[in-house]
Each structure stands twice: as C-alpha cells, then as structure tokens.
Amino acid sequence: MSDFSNTLSTLILLSAVLLMACKRTKSYIKSFRLQSFLIALAAGVMGTGNMLKDGQFELIVVCLITIILKVILIPNILIKTEAKVEHKVEKDFILNIPILVIICCVLIVFIYASISNIEGLNEGSVNLQMVNSISIILIGLLFMISRKKAIGQIIGFLVIENGLFVTAMFVTNGMPFVVDMGILIDLLTAVIIMGVMVFKINDKFDSINIDKLRNLKG
C-alpha cells in the first residue's frame, strides 16, 4: 500500500518536473492535467483503502471533486482563455529548459537534505513523501518565477496547490473534510478570478505577457 503511494507521489513529482520542461502553454496545461489525474488516482486508491478499513468516504468525494475540477474543468477554462487571448506564439520562459530542470533537481536535493534531519519527518515513507510534496510546491513557485505569461503563473499556482493537496493527503492522510472542501472551493474561485483578470489584462495591455506590467515601481 505505502510503496504504491510512494510510487505515485514520486510520479507526481516527476510530472511537476515534466511540467517545468514544457515549452508551450498548451503542453504545460496538458502536463498539469496529467499531474492532477495522478493525484486524483492516488486519492481514489487511498480513499478506497480508508473505506474498506473504517468506512471513511471523504477521500473518495475529494477524489471525484478533484477529477471534476482539476482534470476537466480548470484545464478547459485555461485552454479556452489561452485560445481567446493568445495572438502570437512567443517564447515564454527566461532560462532555457535544461538549466531549469537542473535547478529543480538541486532544489529536490536541498529539500531532502533539510528535511531529513528533522526527526518526525525523517523516517521512511513520510520522509520521501514530505520531500516530494514540498519539492512540488517549490517547483510550482519556481515555475511561476520562470514563466512570463499570465497563464503560466496560474498553472504554477495550481501546481503549488496540488503540492499542498499531496502533502495533506499522503503525509497527514487528509485534512478535516471541511477544510479540504474549503480549500478546493477557494482554489476554484481563485482560478476563476485569475482567469477573468487575464482577460482584463489582455484587453488593457493587449498581451498576457506579465513583463509588460511594470508601471508600478519604487
């Protein structure tokens, strides 16, 4: 059971790295979808596990909602937005891909180093999953830093949220149900608001390249 979840969490991490390696908007939306799918899968598996054990169905619900939101709804919204606002295909990342990937690996190693001398987090599967999930979060942040387009930032934010979700799920076996729900709803609103803003930005600045947003400084 646990090694299965270990595998999954590692896969999720890998999907994050993959995401980092994507050049085009479309492609990284795709890989985000993949990541969310993996998470949903993990949730589903663990949910069934809990169900069989002590009849908790919360994780299953979470899993379903995840599939609906993160695998279907949000990526579609983003693709549509992207299709609406994108006029020309332009280079999106500042550093080139290999360097970014290398940075990710360094980051993972660093996090491993810093986590593994914290007792309580440094034994067995907890350690691995902790490392994975925190890495996912930081990679998400790195992704936001490295991408110039508004969509890219949204994706990065979503990856961070995924990371949090993974942490919650694997490490603490799920937050209280209310909290999980709340988080998901928040997430949805956030993405919608950001989407709307992308539209507004697009028609004020007629581009979604956020490097154009540099009027306020000092």
Add this chain to the structure above:
Amino acid sequence: MGLFLLGIPLIAVLLFLIIKENKIQHAISVVTSILLILIAVYLTREVMLFGIVEYSSFGGFFYIDSLSIIVLDIVLVIGFVASVYSIQYMNHEIMHEKIKPKGLRTYYILLYSFIFTMVLALSVKNMGIMWIAIEATTLSSAFLVGFYNNKQSLEAAWKYIIVCSVGIAIALLGITLLHLSSIGVLESRQFLSWTALFDNAGSLKSSIVRLAFIFILIGFGTKAGLAPMHTWLPDAHSQAPSPISALLSGVLLNSAMYGIIRAVAIVNRNLGSSVFTGRLLMGLGILSILTAAVFILTQKDYKRLLAYSSIEHMGIIAVAIGIFSPLSVFGALFHMINHSLTKSMLFLSSGNILQKYNTKQISKITGLLKVLPVSGLAFLIGLFAITGTPPFSIFSSELSIIVSIFQANHLFLGIVVVILLAIVFAGFAVTLFKIFYRKTDEDIPEPGEANIPGTFCIIALLIVITVTGIFMPEGVKNLLNQAQSIITGGLA
C-alpha cells in the same frame, strides 16, 4: 447572537444583489455596519465578562476570545468608518465618471464579502478555516484593488492576488505540518482547533513545529506585509479606492498578523522559549522597518508613502511579538489598534486630497491647509501621530514596545529601532511636509470640504487617537492584558 456577526454581512451581500437603487444601497451599507458595531459591542461586553464566547452550533467552530475580539473590533470600526466615508466618495467617483453607476453595486458586494471573510477569519477556532477565510479575503479584495479597472490598478490587482495567494499557500503548508505534528496527540474531532493545539502544545513534535512555523511566518507574513514579502503592498494600497486602502492597511494586515500571533503562541509554548520565533520575527521586523525607512526617504506618491509606513508599523509589531514579554505583547496589540485607526484616518483624508487635486504626486500639491481646512489639518496631525510624536496614541504604544526591547536586553536592537524611527520621521518631513505650505503664486483648487460625513469620521478618529495617547479606560487595559496573557500564557 454572535452568529449574526457572520449572518448580517451575507444578508447585506444578498440585498445588494437584488437592489439596484444607489441611495438605498448606501443606506443598507450604513445600517449593516451600524448593526455590526452593535453586535461587536455586545460581544466585547460578553468577552469582558466571560473571557470566551463559544457556540455549539455548526460543530462549535465559532470561537471568540479577547485576542480575537480586539482585532474584530478594529475590523468593524474601520468597516463602519469606511462605509460611511464611501457614500460621498463613491458618489463623487460616479459623478466624475471614474466608475459606472452599476459599479457601486459590485463595490458594496465585494466590500461586504471582504468584511465577512475577515470577520470569519477572526471568529473561528479551526486554523484550517481561518486559513480559508484569510485566503478568501485576498480573493474578495482583489477586484476592489483593481476596481478602477485602468492599467495601474489592474497591474496592482494582479500582483496582489498572485503574490498573496502564493504566500497564503505556503502558510497552508505550515498549517498542514502543524496538523501533522499533532496527529496522535489530538483525536480527530479537535484536529486543527487552535485551543486544542494550544492546550496540548507541550506534546507536539517540536522539530515539525519549527518547520511549520517557518512556513506560517512566511505565508501570513506575505499577507501582513513583512519584508521581503511586502512587495504587493504599496501597489495595492496606492491603487485601491481610498476607503479600501484604509481597510487593507487598517484591517487586512492586522488579521494576517493575528494568524501569526496565534501560531507564535502555540510554537513558543511548544518550544518552551521564545528564542526561535523571536529571532525570526525580530529579523523580519527590523528588515521591514529598514525597508520602509529607505523607501520613504525619496517617495513621490503620498499613498505609496503611507503604504510603506504600514510596512514599518507591521515591522514594529513583529519585533514586539518577537520580544514576547508581557509588556511587549501588550504594546504590540495596543500598537495594532493605534496603527489601524491612525492609518485609516490618513488614508481617508488622503482620499479627500486625491479627489480635490486628483493627483497622487506629492510635488503637485500645495496649500493643502487652505484647500482642505479640516481634513488637511487632520492629515498633518495624523502624519505627526503616525511617526510617533507625543501625545498621540502611536507614541504610547511605541514607547512600551521600545521599553520592552530594552528590558529584554536587546540594547543594540533597541537603539537601531529608535534611530530608524527617527529616519522614517525625517523621510516624512522631507517628502511630505511641503504639501501644507502655501505658495501665494500657485493656483489651487477651490477650497472647501467635499465629503462631509467622511470628514466627520476623520475628525472622530483624530479625537480618538489623540485621547488614547494619554488616557486609556480600565476596561480596554484589562482586555489587552487578557489577550496578552492568552498569548504569553504558554511561557508563564
């Protein structure tokens, strides 16, 4: 009774959805805020009597103690002031086609959902829900920041929502870790409940708690505008409509700081000393004060200037929490109150200035005292108040904070803080005082106050901050001390 606190804003939001008439909307908003004030008064009395207000309904998530009531009162008072101020302000904006008449509705809806989320964040026991509420404050205020819908405000809004959401996400990681450290200590129904965590703080896994605190500090610190995560703050404050700026810096920062304080209480109790949290908080605090000082020295935009001064004051509060002695925490809470009142007064009067001169450039403003005799004077006095000159309230709270620093044997830190405060004052003097002087040859907008009710609010706030500088009712003192003992109780 207390649950109305959450109910009323929601009802108001629904009403705004239905009603289209601007006048009625104004009326509703004022009535709502008055009701909220009344409830706040009631709750304050309850807390003063019983210490804690709890209801078993909805799984007993509703929880108010003297710490939260203090911040809550700030929220509601500022909310009231802002809503009264908004009437004329928004009318003026509509009149000058800054916004469409329909916009008012959106404005009020967002405003009250903003207030609702903040009230929620302050009145729950469960840290998860608190986190959700604080995240929600970002979402509800994002469009308020970008309300004018022009390039700058959109940019500010985007930065605001992105930076804050990321930060808050980090905070969630921290809370998750806190939760992790409590697994096996608490049974599942008190998961994440602050009281439970606080009571059993001793038996949490210290190492994880440490890690958790880092993430919580960075997360909520982003929202509270501590350097180096403060970057969203000046943009948002300068671009939002003035009542909203008042709310942001008078209230939002405090509720984020409230989150940090809650966490600090647990962590210190768990570690049995305030050294670890103290180092981090003092570090970030000093960094914030320093940043503010440097940025204020050559600032050209008065709303940004005020924003940076908010960063400075958050820094002071952070330092005070870091010291974590009874006196310092008392000072920190008192400082929260004073800062919110003073700063929102300043933002409101700056709103008047903006509508008179419609520029944010300091260099383009002269003869303020002639043009706006009342709110201009209030602005001048407010500047002295915010920079900690006696006999205003901020001086008294800064005084107790500084004394507490010196009591805690941080001589060098204390001297640095004192000097930095003086530099901040110098910055204000050099950049901002010129707007009051009268040049006879300049052409100035026609004198007279536009926003009468708003001006009354400003005067009221001014009186309050002046009086509380010298005199403080016993009740308030006790309340502050209760809150202080709740926070520092772990180490006592």
Add this chain to the structure above:
Amino acid sequence: MAINLASNLFQTSILLYILAAVLALVLIKRDKLCNIVSNIICIAAAVSGVAASIVKILFVSNTVNIDVYNSVIPFVSIDIKLDNLSAFFMLTLSVLVVCVSIYSIGYISQYIGKRNVGLFYFLYSTFILSMVLVFTSSNAMFFYMSWEAMSLLSYFLVIFESEQEENRKAGVLYIVMTHIATAFLLSGFMIIYHYTKSFDIFGSSAAIPEFAKNVVFIMFLIGFGTKAGIIPFHIWLPRAHPAAPSNVSALMSGIMIKTAIYGLLRFVLCYLGVESTWWGITILLIGIISAVLGVAYAFVESNIKKLLAYSSIENIGIIFIGLGVGFIAYAQNNYMVSALAISACLFHCFNHTLFKGSMFLSAGSIHYSTHTKNMDELGGLIKNMPVTALFVLCGALSISAIVPFNGFISEWLTYQSLFASIIYEQADINILSILAVAALAIAGALALASAVKLFGISFSGKPRSEHALDVKEVPCLMNIGTGILAALCLLVGLFPMLILKLIDGPVLSLTGTSIFEQLEGGFIIAYMPMSVSGNSISPLALIIALAAIIFIALLIIRVIGGKYIERKYGTWDCGFEALNSRMQYTATGFSKPIKIVFKIMFRPSREIHITGSQRYHPETIEYALSSESLIEKYFYDPFYEKITKYSRKIKYTIQTGNIRIYLLYIFLAIVILMAYIMFA
C-alpha cells in the same frame, strides 16, 4: 508656608498658560481681542512664574512637588518637581516671557487681518508652556514628551510665515535635525532605564556601569548639543531663528537653546554625576570651537537676524566653556572651581537671555518699520528711531562684554574660572584652558566688531535704500518690552550680586559648594581663589569714575576752550562734490578684512559682472560676494546627496515592478529559512 506659596504660584502660572492657549483658540476669529487677551494672560503667568521661582530659590530648601497624573498606559505620566535648578531656568524663561509678551501686543498687530493670530497665540503659549514643563518635569519620559512638544511647536512657529521659500527649507531642516537628535536622547534614556529600571530623573545612577555611562553621555551630548546649536550640529539654527517672527526668535534664541544647557546640567551633572574628565574636556573643546566659529560667521553676516543667530552660537560656546571647566573640576572633585565655573555658565545663560532677547526684539522693531532685515539696505535709522537705537546700543554693549553691562560680568566669571582651573600639574587641561582664554578673547573682540557693525551700519550714516528713508518709531508697547530687557542688561551689570544670590541656590545643590561666600560685598564682586589675594571688580565704581571724569573734562574744557560752538557741514568728500549714500561703507565691506584674513574658514568667492563697451568706463558693475560654510559643504551636503542617491537606487532595485522578482523573494525567503532550520 513658603513651599505652598511657591507651588501655588507655579501652578497658577501653568494654568494661566493653558488658559491663554484655550482662549486663543476660542477667540480665533477676533484677532484684535485675542492679541491683547492672550498676551495679558501670558504676562500674568510669567509674573507668577518669576515670583514662584524666586520664592523657591530664596526661601524653600527642599524641592517642590506638584500634582502627578499617572495614566493607565505604561510609562505615560505627568510628574513635576521644582528644584533650584529648574527654578532658576524657570525664572530666566519667565523674565523673558514678560517682556516678549508686552512687545508682542504691538508687534503682532501688523499681522491682524493678514494671518491667523489666534493660531499664533495658541502655538505661542503652548510653546512657552512646553518649555516650562521641560524645565520642571521629574520623569524622563515626560521630559521627553515635553521636549518633543517644544520642538514641534517651535517648528510650527518657524514656518508661520511659510510663503518664503527659505522659511520652508529652514523649517524642514530644523524639524529633521531636532528629531534625529531627540532619537539620541531617547536612546540615552532607554539605556539608563535598561540599567536602573526607572525613569526617575532624581533617582540614582549607581546601577549604570562606567562604559554605559560614557555611551549615554555621548548620546546626550549629541541630543542636547543639536538643540543648543553647537558646531558642528548648528546648521539649522541660523536658518530657523531668523525665519520665525521676531518675538518667537527672541524666545528661541533667548531661552529654547538654554533647555539644552539645562538638560546637560540635569542629566549629566546631577543624574550621571560627571564620571571622567574627558566629558568636560570634550565639552570645553566644543565650546571653544563654537565660540570662535560662531562669532566669526556672525561677523560676516549682513542679515541682522542671521547675525544674531550666529552670535547665539557663540554665546552657547561661551556657556559650554564654563560648563566644560565645571565638569572637569567636578570630575577632579575640585568643587570650588566647579562651583565658580557652573555659576559663570548659569550667569551667562541668564545674561544671554536678556541681551539676545532685547536684540532680537529690536531686530523685530527694525523689520517692523523698515520691512527689511538686510543691513546693506538700512542706515541712518538713529534719527527716526532714537529709542530703538538706544536699546540696540545697550544690547550691543552687553553682547560685546563691555563694562558696565551684564555680558561682562559673566565673561569675567568665566575668565576667573579658567584662571582658577589652571593648576601647575596637569599639562593637557592647561593647554586647553589657555586656548579657551584665547578663544574667549578673540570671540569678545569679534563680538564687539559685529556689534559695532550692527549698530553702526544700520543706525548711523545715510539711508542706503528707500526702505530706510522715512521710517517711523515703533509703537511704545514694543519699546517698553525691549526697554525692560535693555534696562535689565544695565542693572544686572551694575548690581550682579542680586543675580549671583539667585544662582547660588542651584550651584549649591549641584556642586555642594556655595560660591556666594567666596564673593563679598553688595556692589563689588570680589572672588577669592584659594591663593593669596582676591580679584575684585566693581562696575558701579567704574561707572561713577567715568561719569566723574567726563564731568571734570567738561569743566576743564569749558574753562580753557570757552563756550562750545559747532558748525554743521557735510562729511568731508575730498573736494569731490557728489558724495551720496551709496558710497558709504556697507556691512559686506565692513567685514571684508576679517573675511580675507580667515580665508580658510569662509572660502570667499566673488563674481563681478561688468556691462558696457569700454573696460574702464563701464555702465554698470555688479559685484557679488559669497562665502560658504565648510561643514555644510564637506559634511552635510554630500551626506544628504549620498543618502538620497542610494535610497533611490535601492528603491528601484528592490521594487522593480516585475512580479517574477517578487515571487523570487518569497522563494529565497523559504530556501534561506529552511537552510537556517537545517543548520541551526
């Protein structure tokens, strides 16, 4: 009995000041009434203040405690004690306030209808009140509050006529410098608190270790020194004092800068108790520098009020010399000399208040009737303004320490203390003392020169511009105000023992030694040093001698020369007929030689614009002479430029406007803190 009287009188005066402030706000719309009412109340308050302090010093031995208000807020409280030192400064303040308020009734009348007189009087009376509280607060935090209030209110008074550009600049410079100085004071108080756990000024400082005491001393020196206007912290003073209305300048120069002296005496001498001689040596050194440079800059000024402001710096220097000698002697437990020096310092405080007050008031009168402060536009005023001329003459004589005016007495005491402080053993201090003597001498001579310049250029000769043409004498109330001060200058000079009796109280309580016993006689000051014989002077005897000699001379001349017959004729013009007023010596020209001699200090630079075709028959010649202050050029200006430059730079490198950078900050914060966890 007496103690109650003192405390009642004192409370009355405080209440009256408050009343004056309130009434000023109440009558804010009725300028005329407000002008009269608040001044009368201020006078009453000041009179009771005088009475209170005299009663305290002469008849009450122990300190007078007035009501105490303790707020719920920690450390916020109002504690007032009136001991000898406070009483003496209170006396000085009140004497000045009486005259200035009488003067103001006339002076402010020119503002009626033009400016907000009510507001002015609110600031005026609260400013005085804040100074009273500074002198009498017995709790460091309350002292700090009153100090801040004093600075703030004086700032508002400085920018009262804010339409001139230079007044605004002056105001900002003043408030910034004074506030940063106050930060040093606050740190000092806090360090004290850190060790003693109390803000009580009258407490003991035994708990403070040596090193900390030194640090605190430095902080106090910077903090108080800036307010006193010692060089190099003086640059605000010559800008701010002239900027204010003249009655306020009189208050600022007359008494506000003395609050710093009070602070040093109170905190360094009473509270810390002078620990090591280098404190005194530092103060003495600063005094020497301030005295010489201050008067040098005063001499080259052409703006009357600027000249007076610089001369305040000089006098502060002289006071500091006395103070320094006192501290050195105190640190060496040589209380006799210390007492002498401190009484010299206090006496000079008092005298400076009198003559500088009268001078600033007269400057105000000149400005009142001519609307200019620039001497090069004045001249010949003595014909139309004889009374003012007389008062300026008195002031000038006292400033330049000439018998029988009061300035001489205090300088004599300072000389005597320096004389007594030179002992055969200690070489370093001896050199310093003799340098101080030289400094005092040159300061005296230059002060005389500037006084002559001030009087001669602006009052005698022909009018140099239409400003000075048909001027009128000022209203008599103004003259009364100035006159009292001028008369006091002479009286104190003739009967110094009266003041010395009052000074004796504070000095006794400061150093535990009474100088009064060393001085004998009512009219003769005879100071007996430990050595063989006494040095005695008697201004009264001298004035009698002078009068007698003049009388005899007149007689003899009458006998020999017969009746005095004079013939009016034009000034000798070398036979060149058209002698006009523009050919007179100007203030600038008068100070040129000194300027050239001390090039190194003034850096004079001149520019000549000649228009016209031929070189030797030009149509017009413009001659502009400018000199610069070294300290500003080489310290303040570069400092300010650097600060602003870096601040801008940092601003745009941190807040770049690029959101990805902002996110990077968060990222780095996380990484760094995790690393901290990892290694800590």
Add this chain to the structure above:
Amino acid sequence: MRSLVYISVQLSVILLVAPLVNGIIGKVKALSQKRKGAPFLQMYFDILKLLKKNSVVSDTSSWVFKAAPYIFFSSATAAALLVPVSTTIMLQGLPGDAIMLISVFALGRFFMMAAALDTGSTFGGMGSSREAMISSLIEPSILVSIFTIGLICKSTSLPKIMIAMMGFGFPLANSVFILTFFALLIIIIAETSRIPVDDPSTHLELTMVHEAMLLEYSGRHLALMEYGAAVKQLVFITLLVNVLIPTDQLISIAGVGAVAISLVFYLIKVIFISLLIAVIEVNTVKYRVFSIPNLAALAFILAFIGFLQYFVFGGIYV
C-alpha cells in the same frame, strides 16, 4: 583720604606724562631723519590749541559722534586708575583687574568705531573695519600674556601682580618673562597704532587706520581723542614697565620720598620704552594691512610659548 591722594597722584602722573611719550618718539624720529623736529612738548600745545578752536560736525552724524570723544577719553583715563604707576602708595584706586582693564578699553574702542561709522564717510568705515580686524587679532595675545603673568602671581588684579613680581627681583632674567615682554611690546605697538601696524603721521587713505577714524573730528573733540589715545598708550607702557621691570623693591626708605623716587624710576622706564618704540618705528616700514596677521601671530606665539614654558614644560617659580 589716602585713596583720594593715590587717585590724584596716579591721574596727574599719567595725564601729564602721556603726551610727553609722543613728543619723545616724534623727536627721535626727526633726529633720525636729520631734522630738528618739533619740541618735546609739542603735543601739549596742540591739545591746548585744539581745545580753543570751534569744531565742525558732519550733518549726517548723530549724538554718538559727539559723545564718543568724552567716552573714549574717560575710558582711557579710568583705565589709568587700574594700573598703578607706583607701588609705594596705597594700591587699589578702583576695584578692578586686568580683564576689566581690557573691557574698559573695549568701551572706548566701541564708541570710537561707532563714531567713525556715524559720519557716513568712507574713511571712517574703512578705519573702523580695519581696527576691528587688528583688535580681534591682537586681543588673544593680550589675555594670554596677562594670564601667564597673573597665574604666576596667582592673581589677575594688576597691583597684586606688581607686588608679587617685585618678589622676583629682576624678572627679565627668566625666559618666560622675556617672551611675555616681547609679546606685550608688539601688543603695545599694535594697540597704539604705530609703525609697522599703522602710521600715525599719514593721511593717505590706503594706509591709515586710527587716523581714518578721527578724520571727521576737529576742535575739542579731536583734542580729547588724541589725548585719550596718548593716555591709552601710556597705560599700556605702564603696565609693561611696572609689571615686568619692577623697581620699587630697590627703594629702602618709606613715605613721600619713596613715592618720589619710585616715580623717578617710573619716568626713566617710560622714557626707555618710548625710545625703544621710537627705534622700532624708525627701523621698520609699515606692513601691508594683510600682513599684520603675521605680526599678531608672532605676538600670540610668543605669549603662548611663554605660558607653555611655565605651565607645561615646568617653570622655575612654583
């Protein structure tokens, strides 16, 4: 009673001898230029003549102009009361000491400068501004040298200093006093406006200082001014001779005879000093105004080294 006697003796001696000094100096200069020169008593005649003349007063001037001569003269004369010509009779005429002496002179100088400005003539302004410069340069050296002597004699009042100096026998044997002597000599030259600082016999506007201030005066006013200047000069000389070259200790007898003898000694010393000054005047040229500071610096350095000699490097009399 005795003090009245003292005062009258003191005053009469000073007032009578003062013009003589100028006479001597003038005579010596004339002889050095192979001229016969004016008689020794010329100045007395001048004063008498001037007193008899009417005076012309500039119409721009005010009362200051007319008051100044009297004040200047009386201040100089009052100063004369502070510097005993002889220590053999009661000393203190007027309670006062060296510092007061300087202040009294300052009174005179103040009115002289003010009066010079009062006529509005350019010469007056120039004269007083130069006077301001010279006096402020010379003042420190006066005080330092007086302090040095005073500290050695443990008093600042001149009579007591003289008494103490008599105890030292022949002070000029000591380096300290030699230095002070020369310092005081330079001071006298500067204060009494003689060559090389100023030329009393010129009326060329570029060179004159003291004369420029008196330019507008005539008749009795001029007389008083000239007389006052002479008195001032004698007072300084008296200070020099009676302090640094005390002779009264040589007198063994007491009473009126003693006074007479000491006055004779005094006259001899005064004549000697005036000859010295005359010699200096003859053998130097007038300096540029802006090289006077060098002279002043020299005086100050002499005085200062004198002080150091005694109080830092360790002197002889302790």
